Amino acid sequence: MTASETLLRDLSDDEARAALPLKWGSTSPDVLPAWVAEMDYAVAEPVRDAVCAAVLASHTGYPALDAGGALGTAYAGFAERRFGQRIDPALVLPVVDVTAGIRLVLDVLCDPAPVVVPLPAYPPQLAVVGITGRERWDLPVSPDAERAGIDLDRLDALLAAGARTVLLTQPHNPCGHVYTRTELEGVRDLVLRHGARVISDEIHAPLVLPGATHVPYLSLPGTAEHAVALVSASKAFNVAGLRCAQVLCADPATHRRLAGAPEVRNDSWSPLGVVGAIAAYRHGDAWLDALLARLDDQRALLGELLATELPQARWRRPEATYLAWLDLRGYGVDDPTGPALRHGVRLSPGTDYHPGLPGHLRLNFATSPERLTEAVRRLAVSLGSGSGPR
The missing domain is CATH 3.90.1150.10 (Aspartate Aminotransferase, domain 1)
Incomplete structure (x- = not known):
């Protein structure tokens, strides 16, 4: 077998x-x-066993309200093994899910200006921009294009017109597109030129299939001060109901701003989600x-x-x-x-x-x-x- x-x-x-x-x-x-x-x-058995053991131990109270820790260390090890990415575990911040993390980042870090969202897009991403009081500027991929990449000329025009955040989903949902390093560098160069910010939703990163390679946006030089990434074990390990994702920063000042946000903006991730994520990242x-x-x-x-x-x-x-x-x-x-x-x-x-x-x-x-x-x-x-x- x-x-x-x-x-x-x-x-x-x-x-x-x-x-x-x-x-x-x-x-x-x-x-x-x-x-x-x-x-x-x-x-996966390691996740099932860890969560069951946590419930048997009555580990069902509020989670610790801090960053890093065992979760940060577990994800840092996973990212290095799977993607060759170096992450400071202390800069890993738990959130309830990726969409909530995007909202947190928009509220705390991003200018009150339009947000560029490539289409097609995961429906909650289409909705979350407006919830934060910002205008959504769509950047459609032609259904007839050979690849579902970003039209950099159009992105340049939107940023020149006043957009100040780019919401990437990479790998892409629903197109299944894996952005190449060259494609991501093109986005980075435009964002730097216009003084904008990137939110990179990388929830599907562990699910890159043979023939492609995931390039974490924060692994590119020159991205630390203008970008964050959102990750989770939820899609790769089928544990969305455990309710725990992570915001990754590569810049301590950016992390301090997010971690210092009022508790009501980010207080509802699950302690069982932390347990499940650690098990997935360490043993999955x-x-x-x-x-x-x-x-x-x-x-x-x-x-x-x-x-x-x-x-x-x-x-x-x-x-x-x-x-x-x-x-x-x-x-x-x-x-x-x-x-x-x-x-x-x-x-x-x-x-x-x-x-x-x-x-x-x-x-x-x-x-x-x-x-x-x-x-x-x-x-x-x-x-x-x-x-x-x-």
Whole structure:
């Protein structure tokens, strides 16, 4: 048996419905859920065992309200092993989740000026800018572009017009794009020229698949004073419900500003989330490697299924994550998730990520090969394509 077969266990339908109450529990039993960014796999044993031990020890009180510590040390070790990135553990600040961390950074560090958000984008990122009282300036990626990179000329124009923050998601959700060093250096140079700031959401960094390499934004020279990164074990280890992410700084003064913010801005991360994150970062490498092998296989399977069942579909083969951004405009349906749901598969509408863009959807392929095959088959049937019932 392969490592992925021995370390990674598929949840049964009943187990998934109990373990994933939003993704599976809120979906009709006759519908396959391939929408929320959660994986249909049992939690890694080191994380499960650590959290269970913490509960048995009644470790359910308030978390320690400080930075660094065991969590900072665990993440620093993980980042060096996985990405070759050197991090000062003392500059690792816990937050409840990545979106809350983005809001904290916008409130504490960023000018009250427009924020550039590349499209498509994770829906909470589209919403969080306005919640902080700032204007959101969208920077769309053309659906016909070969790569889902940033249009640097357009970014330059937006910064020249007054934007002062760039919200990156790298690796990208939903496109699965992994930014190259050259691409990130282009962003850095523009931000430095205009005196702006970068918030780099790197929640999917551990999920870079074979063929690509994650470059942490803060690993680039000249970024420490204008950037922070947001990371978490939640996506890679399927522990979003444990509620603990981290803000990374490379500049002590920046860290002091964030850590010194009023407690009400950042007081709700979970002590069990800290325990789970430490276990994932310290002891989860073998499980994560097995996961990446499975996701690589699933990515290949999805490519084969699309070629057979949905030949008019267009996609950029994702370089990271377990999410596929599908262009189904060739089937002439503005929102293909509607007919898909009527045929028994739930997917995420493209307009949630890129308002006004027709014919797109996001598909989660972190499931079993059998479920993925059936989900694509149902989608194809819903659009009048594919091989029909089997």
